[in-house]
Amino acid sequence: MQLIADSGSTKTDWRLLGADGSVSQARTVGFNPYFQTREAISAEIADKLKPLVTEPVTDVYFYGTGINNAAKAEVVAESIQAVFPEAGHIEAHSDMLGAARALCGHDAGIACILGTGSNTCFVEDGDITFKVDTLGFWLGDEGSGGYLGRTLVQAFLHKEMPEDLYQKFHKRYPDVNRDTVLENAYQKPYPNRYFASFSKFLFDNRTHAFAYGLVVRNFEIFFEKYVEKYPDCRKYKVHFTGSVAFYYSDILRRVAQERGITVGVVMETPIAGLTLYHQTA
Known part of the structure; x- marks a missing residue:
């Protein structure tokens, strides 16, 4: 299963892409690595998102506010890895890159x-x-x-x-x-x-x-x-x-x-x- 996220300061929209091609939706609070710790981000994902994940996670693509350097990207990526240790590929990028890829492909x-x-x-x-x-x-x-x-x-x-x-x-x-x-x-x-x-x-x-x-x-x-x-x-x-x-x-x-x-x-x-x-x- 692939997880894709678009996160603002108040909410995060998730899409869960199943191996059979199915797409489901989820929403958690927004994340900003400037204001939240790894532990806080992991806790919210574990509580609100993980119960909805019915297959092993292979890839995660996270785009969010506050991810404007490698250190902040690492905070988010490690937070996700702690909840989904089986995920072999996790990327965390800025919300601007997310908008760019969404709009321009x-x-x-x-x-x-x-x-x-x-x-x-x-x-x-x-x-x-x-x-x-x-x-x-x-x-x-x-x-x-x-x-x-x-x-x-x-x-x-x-x-x-x-x-x-x-x-x-x-x-x-x-x-x-x-x-x-x-x-x-x-x-x-x-x-x-x-x-x-x-x-x-x-x-x-x-x-x-x-x-x-x-x-x-x-x-x-x-x-x-x-x-x-x-x-x-x-x-x-x-x-x-x-x-x-x-x-x-x-x-x-x-x-x-x-x-x-x-x-x-x-x-x-x-x-x-x-x-x-x-x-x-």
Whole structure:
């Protein structure tokens, strides 16, 4: 049996590929080797995943957040090996490589993640060959839900949005004010998730000219700062995964078309594409 995983900070989607070609699904909490020990990761996998595994495990392909060097990859791989000692082959890679393989398969193209944060790379034959780095939430993440929400909250606090939308926002989020925003931004953990939560308001009001314009500008900046810095970005298809790309795909495609960029696949999560990639490897 092969195990394939796509892991974020909050959840991990698993696919279990049986020797007879069957595919089953499972979900555990998310794993991040920066914040969790080998023991904690192993315990969760043993408790939630192992009971669902009905055959000996031969191969494991794990893609996740926080796996950005060999040491962190080793933490995850050893955690999995402790639960499935019979597995002869275990790989642990970054979520960016997972997105790239899910979106592009074995073809050349540009892969993008637009979710709570943003990330991009150029991939060829299943490997990342070039990357335009983002600078994280506070200095970058343009195109993401975190950036969208941050821009929206700024417009609200500065009273830069139309009165009708201002009142609608205030009614939906009565506790949002300068003090609560600064507390969530600088004192509480995961400010990116806090600001990304406001992206839903933009989605629900995307037909409003102000909200629509804010989303459009968000994607324009994303293309300017990242995609258009890739050589021959208009020669290759640009593919996307993540909730922001998926739910705003109509606006995303429109902005791309206006800039002469061809959007290929847009998927909410990479796990189905990853499963296909490893089935055809």
